[in-house]
Amino acid sequence: MGSARFTLCTVYGSNVDEPAFFDTLKSLLSQWPLQAMVCEDFNIHLKINGDLAGCQGYVGRKTGTFKAIERLAVDQLLGSEKRAALTYSNSKMSEDTKVESLGMKEKVGHANNGFVADEGLVEKEGGGSCPAELPEPCTVAIQDAATQPPGSTIVKPYAGMPKEVLLQFSSQARYRVTREIIFWLIIVGTIAIIGATIAIIALSPKCLVWWQASPIYQVYPRSFKDSNMDGGGDLKGIQEKLEYFQYLNIKTVWIAPFYQSSIKDFRYAVDDFRAIDPTFGTMKDFDNLIAVMHDKGLKLVMDLIPNHTSDKHNWFQLSRNRTGKYTDYYIWHNCTGGGTEAATPNNWVSFYGNSSWQYDDIRKQCYFHQFLKEQPDLNIRNPDVQAEIKEIMNFWLAKGVDGFRVDAAKFLLEAEHLRNEPQVNTSQNADTVTSYSELFHDYTTTQVGMHDIVRSFRQTMNEYSREADKYRFMSVESSDGKAIEKTMMYYGNSFIEEANFPYNVYLLDLNKELSGNIIFDTVNSWMRAMPKGKWPNWVVGSPSNPRIASRVGKEYTNVINMLLLTLPGTPVTYYGEELGMTDYTTKINQSEHNFGVHDPSEDPEKTPMQWDANPNAGFTTANETWLPVNEDYTTINVENQKAHPNSTLNLYRELSLLRQNELPIHRGWICLIYNDKDVFAYVREFDGLDTTFMMLLNFGNASRTNVQVAGIELPGQAQIRLSTNFNNNGKSVDFGSIPTEKGEGLVLEYKTNKPVHTKDNFKNNCYVSEKACYLMALNLLYKNC
Ligand SMILES: [Ca+2]
Numbered sequence: 193m194g195s196a197r198f199t200l201c202t203v204y205g206s207n208v209d210e211p212a213f214f215d216t217l218k219s220l221l222s223q224w225p226l227q228a229m230v231c232e233d234f235n236i237h238l239k240i241n242g243d244l245a246g247c248q249g250y251v252g253r254k255t256g257t258f259k260a261i262e263r264l265a266v267d268q269l270l271g272s273e274k275r276a277a278l279t280y281s282n283s284k285m286s287e288d289t290k291v292e293s294l295g296m297k298e299k300v301g302h303a304n305n306g307f308v309a310d311e312g313l314v315e316k317e318g319g320g321s322c323p324a325e326l327p328e329p330c331t332v333a334i335q336d337a338a339t340q341p342p343g344s345t346i347v348k349p350y351a352g353m354p355k356e357v358l359l360q361f362s363s364q365a366r367y368r369v370t371r372e373i374i375f376w377l378i379i380v381g382t383i384a385i386i387g388a389t390i391a392i393i394a395l396s397p398k399c400l401v402w403w404q405a406s407p408i409y410q411v412y413p414r415s416f417k418d419s420n421m422d423g424g425g426d427l428k429g430i431q432e433k434l435e436y437f438q439y440l441n442i443k444t445v446w447i448a449p450f451y452q453s454s455i456k457d458f459r460y461a462v463d464d465f466r467a468i469d470p471t472f473g474t475m476k477d478f479d480n481l482i483a484v485m486h487d488k489g490l491k492l493v494m495d496l497i498p499n500h501t502s503d504k505h506n507w508f509q510l511s512r513n514r515t516g517k518y519t520d521y522y523i524w525h526n527c528t529g530g531g532t533e534a535a536t537p538n539n540w541v542s543f544y545g546n547s548s549w550q551y552d553d554i555r556k557q558c559y560f561h562q563f564l565k566e567q568p569d570l571n572i573r574n575p576d577v578q579a580e581i582k583e584i585m586n587f588w589l590a591k592g593v594d595g596f597r598v599d600a601a602k603f604l605l606e607a608e609h610l611r612n613e614p615q616v617n618t619s620q621n622a623d624t625v626t627s628y629s630e631l632f633h634d635y636t637t638t639q640v641g642m643h644d645i646v647r648s649f650r651q652t653m654n655e656y657s658r659e660a661d662k663y664r665f666m667s668v669e670s671s672d673g674k675a676i677e678k679t680m681m682y683y684g685n686s687f688i689e690e691a692n693f694p695y696n697v698y699l700l701d702l703n704k705e706l707s708g709n710i711i712f713d714t715v716n717s718w719m720r721a722m723p724k725g726k727w728p729n730w731v732v733g734s735p736s737n738p739r740i741a742s743r744v745g746k747e748y749t750n751v752i753n754m755l756l757l758t759l760p761g762t763p764v765t766y767y768g769e770e771l772g773m774t775d776y777t778t779k780i781n782q783s784e785h786n787f788g789v790h791d792p793s794e795d796p797e798k799t800p801m802q803w804d805a806n807p808n809a810g811f812t813t814a815n816e817t818w819l820p821v822n823e824d825y826t827t828i829n830v831e832n833q834k835a836h837p838n839s840t841l842n843l844y845r846e847l848s849l850l851r852q853n854e855l856p857i858h859r860g861w862i863c864l865i866y867n868d869k870d871v872f873a874y875v876r877e878f879d880g881l882d883t884t885f886m887m888l889l890n891f892g893n894a895s896r897t898n899v900q901v902a903g904i905e906l907p908g909q910a911q912i913r914l915s916t917n918f919n920n921n922g923k924s925v926d927f928g929s930i931p932t933e934k935g936e937g938l939v940l941e942y943k944t945n946k947p948v949h950t951k952d953n954f955k956n957n958c959y960v961s962e963k964a965c966y967l968m969a970l971n972l973l974y975k976n977c
């Protein structure tokens with residue numbers, strides 16, 4: 193007999209009082225390998241072969257006599273097979289044919305308060321009080337076995353055990369089979385869950401990343417908000433206005449350069465890439481700004497200017513003095529000065545005109561500059577310079593900056609052979625070539641190797657993109673004009689990562705010669721040229737272009753915002769365009785403005801943000817501002833437009849919400865279906881969703897449009913979900929004759945189960961960045977559909 197074997201016993205008794213019962217029990221147990229110690233708290237501690245096996249039994253008591261065993265857990269050390277039951281009966285209770293048990297048994301009857309009452313015992317041993325294999329006497333009378341009350345029941349091993357315990361240990365078929373079924377169900381269920389998870393991941397389209405999900409709002413920091421009454425905007429001012437971005441449902445804020453610069457208002461000539469210009473505040477202000485932005489779920493994008501520094505930068509000072517490694521930090525060549533082609537290394541002309549070579553009297557050589565002579569080009573071919581740029585990126589990325597807009601990428605490299613660039617007009621006297629447009633820039637833009645450098649920037653950013661929600665965004669500025677294929681190169685390809693997108697600045701070329709056909713061409717040329725699977729973007733305002741209202745006319749401001757926010761991809765909004773701010777046009781007497789040296793006619797699109805109707809538009813409490821506030825601020829301001837439902841601001845906000853909330857507009861197909869001199873129309877649809885949106889935008893004069901001629905499946909009518917004229921919201925229109933006012937834009941909503949992109953004759957007019965489908969039954973997106 194194994195020393196751990198425990199014998200089934202039944203203890204009968206009458207008039208058993210507690211001490212007597214336990215005394216008897218102890219005496220009984222002392223004869224067996226099993227030992228028990230009964231404590232005052234009625235816990236029974238079992239010992240097997242001298243080791244405390246631990247029986248955390250709990251014997252309840254009621255009204256001075258044992259009434260029931262309320263709980264008895266048996267330590268596993270006792271073994272799952274052999275348990276014992278100790279029962280006793282109280283003579284008083286026996287009269288009522290009640291038996292109380294201290295039981296450990298194999299089988300029990302039905303549950304009672306989570307435990308098992310003994311009256312229902314049905315045992316495979318057939319009613320014996322102990323298992324047949326147990327050799328020990330099993331029934332012990334405490335007083336007189338004959339006095340066993342007739343109603344008492346001989347209980348079996350495990351009597352009183354909860355079902356959970358039995359399920360865990362019992363070898364009886366009903367429990368063992370149940371146990372095994374549960375075991376296999378768990379295994380199969382786990383495998384099924386893992387498989388389903390893998391399938392969902394494999395089938396799910398990529399979630400839109402933050403730089404795709406939200407519009408990008410460009411802040412010109414000097415003009416956004418002044419916090420310290422010096423008349424110029426600053427970083428603390430931006431921080432004061434963060435809730436405004438949330439109001440607009442904008443999550444990405446791109447702040448134009450705020451690096452330390454000695455050239456007033458020309459922040460692309462940087463003296464120190466690791467310092468904030470005092471005009472904008474301190475590095476602490478920046479750290480605070482980015483911390484608060486992140487707390488509010490906002491992302492901060494800033495400019496990276498790798499092509500050049502200012503001529504005040506320490507590197508340039510060291511370079512012109514031929515100091516160590518800095519000697520080759522810039523592009524130096526021998527020349528004789530004087531600025532003529534004969535005197536300079538070649539005929540290259542700077543972007544702002546005249547020779548791109550500047551003689552330096554200290555070094556006695558010429559340095560190259562693509563832009564102003566105060567902006568010498570860095571020698572990016574020098575590995576030390578590349579390492580410097582990388583360290584500057586590391587500096588800001590480590591501070592938490594969420595993305596860079598790489599400035600002037602196509603100018604990064606110049607040909608080392610220094611050949612003259614070909615003249616546009618070959619008959620022009622070479623000595624008279626002074627304008628940038630008079631040369632083809634074959635040797636100073638988009639040189640071989642330039643993309644490798646831009647890709648290396650992406651790799652640096654990837655090192656900071658590993659944490660969830662910390663993806664670092666990179667865009668590139670490269671205005672390639674008609675050579676749109678050059679711009680598209682910055683997208684990289686399926687195998688090589690480069691920019692998330694190059695800025696699409698073609699809408700900046702819009703002017704008063706506006707029409708539905710022109711907008712169609714502008715949209716179509718980008719969508720057609722963009723590599724498959726890439727993400728578009730649309731820029732309609734910038735610090736170096738006239739504002740929309742001034743460039744194309746106030747009556748078209750709203751419809752252009754509607755275009756911007758309903759095209760696929762990321763909209764980029766320059767500050768104030770959401771209000772319809774205009775260029776500064778009033779002639780001023782410069783002497784009236786003693787503040788600074790700025791002529792507003794040079795920066796008409798940079799006038800202070802118009803917050804309210806208070807003096808200086810709420811931009812500052814100072815008496816003067818760095819640029820005059822536009823006089824239209826009394827009506828065109830945030831507070832006023834917030835209060836007017838039909839305002840440009842409210843339309844922008846509605847469009848931003850629509851873009852976020854409607855799947856077809858957020859990430860669905862675009863099909864260009866109709867254009868004429870007045871209107872341009874396109875459909876946004878999503879596989880699996882029958883809700884479809886058609887944008888019908890008027891860039892000409894009032895007209896009635898029959899879009900049924902496009903030859904797509906349309907219901908008879910659609911509802912106006914949103915109009916630039918809010919009064920038309922909710923109205924129904926007939927597709928055969930949709931009226932639009934001059935500059936009116938409509939977002940039409942209708943249902944169809946015949947998407948345009950599935951029609952053969954529209955295959956060349958439909959685009960999607962990543963195909964995805966919607967499964968309505970499960971409210972699930974999936975790809976490969
Ligand atoms: Ca200030």
Ligand SMILES: [Ca+2]
Pocket residue numbers: 499562569570603604605606
């Ligand atoms: Ca360069």
